[in-house]
Amino acid sequence: MMAEDVKSSEEESGLNILNFLLKDAAAQRKEILESGRYIEAEETFSNGFYDVLPTSKEAGLILELLGTLSTISGRNASRESKGRYAKAVTKYTTSSTAIKMWDSFTRKANPDPRWTVYFLAEHGGSVVKAAMGDDKVAKGILEFYQTESPSRWRRILEDRDEKDLDTRTLLPKFATTMIEAIIVCPPPL
DSSP, rough: HHEEEEEHHHHHHHHHHHHIIIIIIIHHIIIIIISOOOOOHHHHHHHHHHHHHGSSOOHHHHHHTTTOOHHSSSSSSOHHHHHHHHHHHHHOOOOOHHHHHHHHHHHHHOOHHHHHHHHHOOOOHHHHHHHHHOOOOHHHHHHHHHHHHHHHTTOOOOOOOOOGGGGGHHHHHHHHHHHHHEEESOOOO
């Protein structure tokens, strides 16, 4: 119901609802939606807000709320729920917001490393530019990718059902994005 209210309300009202959930109702939200004891409530909440994402101007706040759910980044998270969240962060946030959210998500949820490649294929240019500007979060994402992802990736079989992670399309986009970022913002010599 709250998701529908955010979707159908005036922009300011939708923002007020989201801010209420983030701040004023934080204790109740944590008990019901983050504790992992009310999975059905979490799933109802996440499905409603995922439906709102494509039309919301407040995608960052919605994703901030979703990222705290135990079914997305906690003990009840599944491979599918992590993938759905990874796609949403990549698709519905601006690069500056995405960098911070991605760092937080990967630290809590430890998703399939191919999702980091998926993320970098879209936001890699901004991550590289931020890292070259001494942004510690962006540097951390690149360091994680460099050290952790390759070894973990080797252990994961290609998922033929997940078209977004198909290496035949993902890796060329990833390479193009990263190379363009390096060309536009060359490292200091």
